[in-house]
Amino acid sequence: MNTLGIAVIGTGKMGADHVRRIGDTVGGARVVAVADAVADPDGDRAKAVAAGVEGAAAFTDPAAATAAPGVDAVLIASPGPAHEEAILHALERELPVLCEKPLTPDPEGALRVLEAERRVGRRLVQVGFMRRFDAEYERLKELLDAGGIGRPLFLHCRHRNASSPSFFTSDMLISDSVVHEVDAARWLLGQEVTAVTVLSPRPSSAAPEGLSDPRLVLLETSGGAIVDVEIFVNCGFGYQVRCEAVGESGSARIGDGHAMVVESAGRWGGEIAQDFTTRFADAYDRQVRRWVAAAARGRVDGPDAWDGYAAAAVSEAGLAAGRSGVRTEVRLVERPELYR
Ligand SMILES: NC(=O)C1=CN([C@@H]2O[C@H](COP(=O)(O)OP(=O)(O)OC[C@H]3O[C@@H](n4cnc5c(N)ncnc54)[C@H](O)[C@@H]3O)[C@@H](O)[C@H]2O)C=CC1
Ligand SMILES: O=C1[C@@H](O)[C@H](O)[C@@H](O)[C@H](O)[C@H]1O
Structure with a gap:
């Protein structure tokens, strides 16, 4: 196979951006x-996106596009509930898949995906947890794996969006946004998340009516580390994703985003990215490039359906914890042979 032919399902913000990057980079x-x-x-919308790509056909039925x-x-870059x-x-046709996060909004749907892959007999699904392809995250992972700061004790994470889309709900702060930190923590630490606690202060006056924003999400892990995530999706001033790892013999921080600091007229400062398409542009490029290379060989080279399932199980516990205010344990099925 010389050139991998791709069907893109969902042509909104992310889908259109992925179509552009497949063509350009x-x-x-x-x-x-x-x-x-x-x-x-x-x-x-699909016609408009297809019009910019020579030889691409537009469909209103995702199944027809896949076939x-x-x-x-x-x-797949449709909203989470449409992913399954x-x-x-795609799996019925044994096609490799790159599915934007979350794999599914709930663990039950993710288990049906695992079952479909089991029927095919090999892993075909990669989940769009693009932070694993970000250069700063990769350096932090290398440091932790090399024992550079000793056994990790804490990850202190900050995840801030300038504003949230109109359809955003209090649950989505966890299942759509913090799900990135859930995957990053599992990957960085090589551990599963075992319990979730959610604390919700009085909402920011900038938050839309009824939105519980910001929130503090505490994750406990199987290796005894604690991860705290401030999620604040209407912070107003820009897009920030930070992570500080604290280990027994040191700490390491990523996400300061100070590519260039300007000192002038008695002040110093830099720019703050305004959204994820800027902050993670390189990571999305590398993610799709690696997926294309792996898919052409019939392989998955990144977060797989098990990672998507585990993140969905943590989200489920997080949603329960958010509603009850009570620490909630994560329930995971036994990891199938295919994902070991
Ligand atoms: N990795 C990342 O950093 C990011 C990931 N995402 C994820 O990407 C996905 C899409 O998000 P956005 O592009 O921001 O949303 P969007 O709302 O801009 O686009 C979604 C598109 O999917 C279409 N759609 C709805 N139901 C569909 C269905 N059943 N089949 C096909 N298309 C359908 C909508 O009409 C819309 O054009 C979501 O899973 C989201 O969580 C979104 C933003 C950043
Ligand atoms: O995945 C993403 C969005 O769906 C989510 O809504 C944002 O909070 C995240 O920062 C972004 O990376």
């Missing part, structure tokens, strides 16, 4: 089909 692949649905019943001629792999159906269509 990722070699060895081309978009041959795009589909949108629900908010795009006439296919206008279109020339499709070798599927990139799209993944199952």
Whole structure:
């Protein structure tokens, strides 16, 4: 196979950005089909995206896009609740998948994905936890793996968005946003999350009515570390993702984002990225490039469906903890052989 033919499902902010990067920066692949649905019943959004890509066909039915001629792999960028159906269509055809996070909003849906992969007999699904492809996160992981700061005791995480979309709910602060820290913590520490506690201060006056924003999420891990995550999705001033690891013999911090500091007129300062498409641009590029290379060899080279399931199980516990105010344990099924 020379060029991987990709169907992109969901042509909103992330889907359109992935279509652009496959055309501009990722070699060895081309978009041959795009589909949108629900908010795009006439296919206008998909047609507009397809119009910019030579040879790409537009569909209103995601299953039809997946079955279109020339499709070798599927990139899913529809909203979380639509992921399971799209993944199952792809797995029926034994196609490699890159699915934006969260794999599914709930662990039950993720287990159905694991079962579908078991039927195929090999791993085909990668989840879009792009922080694993970010240069700063990679350096932190290398340091921790090398024992550079000793046994990790804490991860102190800050995850701030300038503003939240109109459809954002208090649950989504956990299942859509903190899910990134859940995956990053599992990956950085090589441990599972075992319990979640959520503390919710009086909401910021900048938060839309009814949105519990910000929140503090505490994760306990199987190796005895504690991860605290401040999630604040209407902080107003920009996009910040920071992580400080504290170990028995040192600490390490990423995410300060001070690419250039300007000193002038008696002041110093720099710029703050305004959203994830800027802060993680390189990580998205590397994620899709690595997925394309692995998919062409019929492999998965990144967070897999088990990682998506584990994150969904932590989200479920986090949602319960957020509603009850009570520490909630995470329940995981035994890890299937395929993911060991
Ligand atoms: N990795 C990351 O940093 C980020 C990941 N995401 C994830 O990407 C996915 C998409 O998010 P956005 O692009 O921000 O949303 P969006 O709302 O901009 O786009 C979603 C698109 O999917 C379409 N759609 C809805 N139901 C569909 C269905 N059943 N089949 C096909 N298309 C359908 C909508 O009409 C819309 O065009 C979500 O899973 C989200 O969590 C979003 C932002 C950043
Ligand atoms: O995945 C993302 C969004 O869906 C989510 O809503 C944001 O909070 C995250 O910062 C972004 O990376």
